[in-house]
Amino acid sequence: MKVIRTEIEDVVFIEPKIFGDIRGFFTETYRKSWFDEAGVPSVFVQDNLSRSKKGTLRGLHYQFRNPQAKLVMVTRGEVLDVAVDIRKGSPTFGKHVKSVLSDANKRMIFIPEGFAHGFVVLSDEADFQYKCSDYYDPTSERAVYWNDPEIGIDWGMGDPILSDKDKSARLLKNVPDDELPVYTGPHNL
């Protein structure tokens, strides 16, 4: 398994080892020891799967209470995945990491607590599977506007399919201070 650092400390790509043979392939998609050895707590308590059609954009979402770290992968199709650092006090506040995740590249991205997360679907359909380090808490789930000019994400498309919630999401500058996660210093991933 290979860990690839990104321009934001604590956000890393994980490329698992793929064992291909005449039947197909096998790969390990999670080991707690990967994170223990890196000193990053990674007790995941919830697995999610969503299926979306081409042009769907889900995000940018986060939970300000019970923040969720996520280990994300695409098991069918291809997406552009984006994690935005919205941790108050972070040296990379407002910065984002983008990556194409697909069933072809089997790349995973580890997104620590305190990031707004979203993706847009590039293939006809995409199955998006991810682990969360805390339970879904609809009372503290918030959305930041996908096309916030101060975040400046180039999604590669201008008119995505959005939920009503995402259509009416706030700009990051309009999120009240007490609804932003707090930076707790770098992990040593």
Ligand SMILES: Cc1cn([C@H]2C[C@H](O)[C@@H](COP(=O)(O)OP(=O)(O)O[C@H]3O[C@H](C)C(=O)[C@H](O)[C@H]3O)O2)c(=O)[nH]c1=O
């Ligand atoms: C997230 C979630 C949703 N739900 C229910 C609530 C709604 O009735 C339905 C669809 O929820 P939503 O439209 O919020 O789903 P997404 O737009 O895919 O939300 C996710 O999008 C981005 C990419 C994320 O990283 C988050 O995990 C999450 O916010 O599933 C649950 O029952 N449990 C859950 O954990």
